[in-house]
Amino acid sequence: MATLIPVWFDGLLGLGLVWFAWQALSSDNLFRAIVLFVAFGLMLALVWVRLAAPDIALAEAAIGAGVTGALLLAAMARLNVVIYEQATDNNETSSPPRRRPASELVALLAAGLFVALAWTLYHLPLDTPGLRQAVSEQLANSGVSHPVTAVLLNFRGYDTLLELLVLLLALLGIWSLGQCPRQAEVATGEVLDALSRLLAPVLLLVAAYLLWLGASAPGGAFQAGAVLAAGGILLLLSGWRLPARLTRWPLRVLLAVGPLLFLCLALISLLLEGRLLQYPLAQAGGWILLIEATATLSIGAILVALFMGGNPEPGQPDE
Amino acid sequence: MALFYGFLLIFLLLNLLAGLWRIMRGPTGADRMLAAQLFGTTTVAMLVVMAQLQEQASLRNVALVIALLAAVTAVAFVRRAWPEKETSADAD
Amino acid sequence: MNSFFIYSLTGAGLFVLGLYALIVHAHLLRKILAINVMSSGVFLLLVALARHSGEPAAADPVLQAMVITGIVVAVSATALALVLMLKLHSATGQTQLHDDSGE
């Protein structure tokens, strides 16, 4: 595979990636920095493909280049709007980045760190076997035929379980900071309405497709959840709001169903097989699909709620 | 044929890198966003070429996801980051 | 000079670049971007090193799973950090942590 594409393609891509990151981080304009960061995510997806990691490429495309970009743009807009309404000096987004006085020293130390890292990488032994062998030996016992999904949902299922809890925790952190901000709405217009009406079902369909694919090919709950979240974010951007009667229990159930079901199955497996998350062999495939389906719903809902940036429940205004 | 695909990929990558200039120059936010859109399309093209070359069908799914998510980012830009009233986001 | 070595160098470069920007820039949004670049560098280094030593079939599935987990954790941390920054901004009008007058 590596021989089909000349090695200087990789060199060019690697250099381009570092260059984009440098431009994004040293840009004197915040919006430019964010656009460069999104472009950086796109190039990173290409790098994952070159490293034969299509699962990560999918996750990077959906999260790194998509959801993160939307999050950053919305946050920047809120900074801007506040600045604008306070009618203070408007230079916040375009002033040159302020640097600490010791930046030359930091640059020197960073360059030294890079040289040390590069030297270490160059002298690293090449004969470490990794865990690929171990995974492929046990793949038949996992209930799925795609190794990455087997690792995520079975062999190291507790990682994924805890990760779902981390997502919930981040959301709780945001909710504890107050309600989601009121967005001054601009009329959407026919084109945006048509676009979101057409694209939202397509995103739903693609999410289901990726979820289904996960058992045997690159795909799975995280990628599907992120695509689902993109659909929700698109609806929010087109002026759709969560109806008030759904913001309390229905929303909470949706957010928690994935982690809760995962936890229940983990406990059941503890009772049945004597070990946490050791699924019964015959049912493993079905359990994984069930966990993945609910996890997709929860991940999608949590990511959309993260994008809202606060508790959507109508209540008392911020103290 | 493989060699041709290799050159096509490098050609598309060079195209992508050239687009950096428009992101740097601006002058308006829209110009930068347009360059990012072209990045998305070029990445989609590179991914489908790689899918053919490396015989990895899953890369077409990556291309599909990028095509969809690029649209969502662009809508986020128009709806949130580039409001109708003039703010400092445009000034360079 | 094979492509895995190139990408592991790229990963190291991104990490160092992010670290530099994290220390040098005062604006919190820049710091958040810098941390994201740093984490991308770490992920890249991880997978590139694993491929470095292995056969060319596919990247190590355990590492792929870990990096996917890492990407999702990174986005949730980014979202929380952005909201914290906005809260700080609406409370103090500042977009940085320390006061300029102290310098």
Added chain:
Amino acid sequence: MLTDYLAVLLLIVGGFFFLAGTVGLLRFPDVYTRLHALTKADNLGLGFIMAGLAIQSGSWLVAGKLLVIWLLVMLAGASVAHLIARRALQRDITPWQR
């Protein structure tokens, strides 16, 4: 073999439109003309590349998937171009005149 030549021809034409899109994006004088250049890469560039790859793949399933991706890119590209142009007009960015 004939399909190989045809595919290469289509891919080259597609690459040419990508080049045209990039050059247009870099050289055109204002946001509206750059939009025009961009949509050429979206529609024609990607379209020709997809057509070339579809011929090469020799599978209806792959060809169908490529077609779907292309249609989605065109749909999104056209809508986004419209949204950006309208917002640019609302913000009184005057179109370039000779």
